[in-house]
């Protein structure tokens with residue numbers, strides 16, 4: 464099974480953002496860094512035919528389908544990668560994973576809130592995804608997906624907060640990353656790890672296509688974070704969107 468070249472299924476991005484979905488972009492970065500030969504397939508519309516959970520990213524090794532970016536990176540770590548994707552030393556490794564989870568559980572949701580729960584940003588997102596001219600089908604799709612995302616955001620708790628509260632939380636998250644970044648190197652060592660890929664995957668698209676200027680400004684105002692995202696993309700030998 465491991466001899467087959469894996470296929471990564473992701474939502475598309477654009478303008479050098481690997482994917483509009485941060486977990487998808489994280490796996491794109493990790494795979495690029497690892498040097499493991501693979502291919503990438505982009506999913507336009509529903510992921511249900513690809514993904515058992517209906518969500519992306521999905522990594523396919525032949526018949527095996529791995530959903531969830533954390534599980535995908537865990538699986539990749541079992542392979543003989545040309546370049547390992549996280550530190551080997553146990554304490555640094557734990558540190559790396561904590562950053563990955565912090566992004567998944569915190570900044571990911573702040574970014575989702577910015578896109579979906581701030582009305583002017585949500586309008587821009589819908590115009591980008593569906594185009595300005597709405598058919599009845601598109602209008603129904605837009606209503607259903609928005610309702611579902613808002614339901615998830617409320618279930619997580621962030622959707623119950625005001626935009627100002629979430630913006631302030633986002634600033635605190637960025638300050639935390641800034642404080643943790645060493646003068647040289649990455650969050651958990653000299654090479655980028657899973658936490659770095661996760662942070663870069665979110666920050667690189669902080670104002671993707673002008674959708675979330677509030678988040679874009681918060682990131683752009685922090686040179687250390689901008690330098691970090693550029694360093695991660697450079698280590699992955701991918702062109703950086705910011």
Ligand SMILES: N[C@@H](CCC(=O)N[C@@H](CS)C(=O)NCC(=O)O)C(=O)O
Nearest residue numbers: 484485486517518519520531532533
């Ligand atoms: N925790 C999961 C999150 C996956 C996820 O929620 N993906 C979103 C895109 S960011 C998705 O596929 N949404 C489509 C849907 O839920 O229908 C991971 O890290 O992979």
